[in-house]
Amino acid sequence: MEVEKMDENEWKYHGEGNQSLVVSHCQRCVVLRFLKSPPNQNKTSEEILHHLQNIVDFGKHVMKQFFGENYVHHGEIIQLPLDFVRQLCLKIQPERPESRCDKDMDTLSGYAMCLPNLTRLQTYRFVEHRPILCIEIKPKCGFIPFSSHVSQEIKHKVCRYCMHQHLKVANGKWKRPSKYCPLDLFSGNKQRMHFALKSLLQEAQNNLKIFKNGELIYGCKDDQECVSDWNELARHLKPFFFPSNGLVSGPHCTRTIVKELIHVITMTLLSSTDACRAGDMKTVPISQGRSYCEASAFNKELVRNGKHKLESSGLPKGCLLYKTLQAQMLDMLDIEGLYPLYTRVEQYLEEFPEERSTLQIDGPYNEAFYEKLLDLSTEDDGTIAFALTKVQQYRIAMTAKDCSIMISLSPCLQDECSEQRPVVLASKSRFTFSVSVLDLDLKPYESIPHQYKLDGKIVNYYLKNVQAKDDPVMSSLFKENEDCTLVLHKV
Numbered sequence: 042m043e044v045e046k047m048d049e050n051e052w053k054y055h056g057e058g059n060q061s062l063v064v065s066h067c068q069r070c071v072v073l074r075f076l077k078s079p080p081n082q083n084k085t086s087e088e089i090l091h092h093l094q095n096i097v098d099f100g101k102h103v104m105k106q107f108f109g110e111n112y113v114h115h116g117e118i119i120q121l122p123l124d125f126v127r128q129l130c131l132k133i134q135p136e137r138p139e140s141r142c143d144k145d146m147d148t149l150s151g152y153a154m155c156l157p158n159l160t161r162l163q164t165y166r167f168v169e170h171r172p173i174l175c176i177e178i179k180p181k182c183g184f185i186p187f188s189s190h191v192s193q194e195i196k197h198k199v200c201r202y203c204m205h206q207h208l209k210v211a212n213g214k215w216k217r218p219s220k221y222c223p224l225d226l227f228s229g230n231k232q233r234m235h236f237a238l239k240s241l242l243q244e245a246q247n248n249l250k251i252f253k254n255g256e257l258i259y260g261c262k263d264d265q266e267c268v269s270d271w272n273e274l275a276r277h278l279k280p281f282f283f284p285s286n287g288l289v290s291g292p293h294c295t296r297t298i299v300k301e302l303i304h305v306i307t308m309t310l311l312s313s314t315d316a317c318r319a320g321d322m323k324t325v326p327i328s329q330g331r332s333y334c335e336a337s338a339f340n341k342e343l344v345r346n347g348k349h350k351l352e353s354s355g356l357p358k359g360c361l362l363y364k365t366l367q368a369q370m371l372d373m374l375d376i377e378g379l380y381p382l383y384t385r386v387e388q389y390l391e392e393f394p395e396e397r398s399t400l401q402i403d404g405p406y407n408e409a410f411y412e413k414l415l416d417l418s419t420e421d422d423g424t425i426a427f428a429l430t431k432v433q434q435y436r437i438a439m440t441a442k443d444c445s446i447m448i449s450l451s452p453c454l455q456d457e458c459s460e461q462r463p464v465v466l467a468s469k470s471r472f473t474f475s476v477s478v479l480d481l482d483l484k485p486y487e488s489i490p491h492q493y494k495l496d497g498k499i500v501n502y503y504l505k506n507v508q509a510k511d512d513p514v515m516s517s518l519f520k521e522n523e524d525c526t527l528v529l530h531k532v
């Protein structure tokens with residue numbers, strides 16, 4: 042990219058999360074990703090550069106090993122003219138959702154990440170100009186903690202996402218709870234995956250977005266403003282799934298198209314399009330812990346129908362969901378088992394602050410950092426080394442619990458298929474596709490106390506307001522202790 046010739050008019054607002062803001066090029070398949078920070082908490086240019094370097098290194102040397110070369114796009118750092126960045130910031134400001142404006146895009150350093158635009162990226166290494174559909178899913182944590190450190194039985198039965206939904210609705214983050222349960226999506230069972238994806242389509246929250254030719258056509262722009270009209274979605278999708286015949290419009294047509302979409306997403310999620318170095322590294326047998334969540338609407342429906350056995354077909358080992366789950370399962374001790382180890386590291390650092398860099402708490406995220414993550418022992422020998430390994434593995438797990446999966450689909454004809462390109466079939470069309478993972482920024486060491494507190498809040502809210510209502514004994518117990526708001530974790 043010729044940075045001297047950067048023109049803000051060639052770029053447009055694309056999206057943002059809590060940590061970064063993304064703009065896309067109007068013609069080319071690239072995006073720029075800028076860091077964000079709260080107003081008046083600007084970092085120096087050196088700090089921004091260091092942060093971005095860490096993100097790139099972490100993607101390149103660590104996450105590629107876990108997920109595989111083709112799934113991860115680590116991008117590169119680019120230095121931009123400050124004038125361009127300032128103009129760009131002014132230009133995109135009106136497009137930004139209000140709920141994200143508590144943080145400002147970094148306009149002082151001039152540094153950003155340059156990445157392929159995954160919503161427009163054609164199947165790997167092919168540059169083409171044909172319509173493209175892209176589905177972004179933030180699947181969240183796909184397993185129930187199996188750690189013996191868990192102090193509340195409910196955490197062994199109901200997954201964090203389903204419990205957290207109640208707190209989010211109570212806090213006003215979302216208007217309605219979602220029926221999506223990550224354990225259904227990660228089950229590998231097509232029926233359960235279908236239910237999970239349908240639930241995402243019903244209540245997308247920040248877990249689902251659909252783009253057509255790089256433009257958001259479905260999902261939440263803002264926490265308040267959600268596009269969730271299935272008829273409108275079907276209108277967009279019809280040329281992709283029924284290219285030649287005129288399926289009559291109406292509710293039946295809409296349902297058929299949504300079903301086709303769900304089928305295609307399921308097949309791409311179960312496909313294996315890459316191998317990776319950590320491929321054989323079994324963090325934890327997937328069979329450990331419960332494979333379903335008691336709060337899942339799918340599970341409840343089965344129980345209502347007198348069926349008590351929930352199928353979990355298991356995920357194919359090479360697929361991105363499997364790899365994501367394996368990385369998530371590096372959280373072997375649960376935050377309750379991890380927190381005392383974090384405290385041990387903290388105490389050590391208080392005594393020996395100069396050791397912080399040797400311990401690679403803030404990077405560099407290189408080969409040596411990756412190698413240290415491979416020790417999966419859970420036997421605590423009381424050392425700093427053990428505590429640190431578990432803390433770093435937990436950070437990786439948290440990152441994998443918050444990443445997003447991008448599936449891009451471009452229609453192809455039967456005679457266009459080649460062995461290099463994976464293909465997924467729908468009833469009346471076929472697509473070449475690629476699957477990628479994004480937002481793989483390592484969660485900061487400093488966020489661990491927050492995680493610990495949040496875990497307590499989520500569980501406590503659920504016990505007090507949801508489970509207690511289903512259980513009269515619990516309900517009266519809470520009524521007697523209305524001010525009891527803390528879940529005590531054993532340390």
Ligand SMILES: O=P(O)(O)O[C@@H]1[C@@H](OP(=O)(O)O)[C@H](OP(=O)(O)O)[C@H](O)[C@H](OP(=O)(O)O)[C@H]1OP(=O)(O)O
Nearest residue numbers: 058059060179181205247439442443484488492495
């Ligand atoms: O803690 P969670 O599970 O609510 O996840 C946070 C996300 O909320 P979600 O539940 O997905 O709506 C949250 O997403 P939103 O900003 O709410 O869209 C962030 O991804 C946050 O990451 P970070 O701390 O800013 O790096 C996420 O925080 P981390 O816990 O991953 O640090």
Ligand SMILES: Nc1ncnc2c1ncn2[C@@H]1O[C@H](COP(=O)(O)OP(=O)(O)OP(=O)(O)O)[C@@H](O)[C@H]1O
Nearest residue numbers: 056057058059060061063072156157158159160480
């Ligand atoms: N390479 C990319 N190609 C296309 N779109 C992208 C790309 N990277 C990010 N995006 C879009 O920008 C949005 C925000 O990016 P990202 O998830 O990295 O932000 P974040 O602030 O790190 O998120 P979080 O809130 O989870 O911390 C994504 O949800 C996605 O829609």
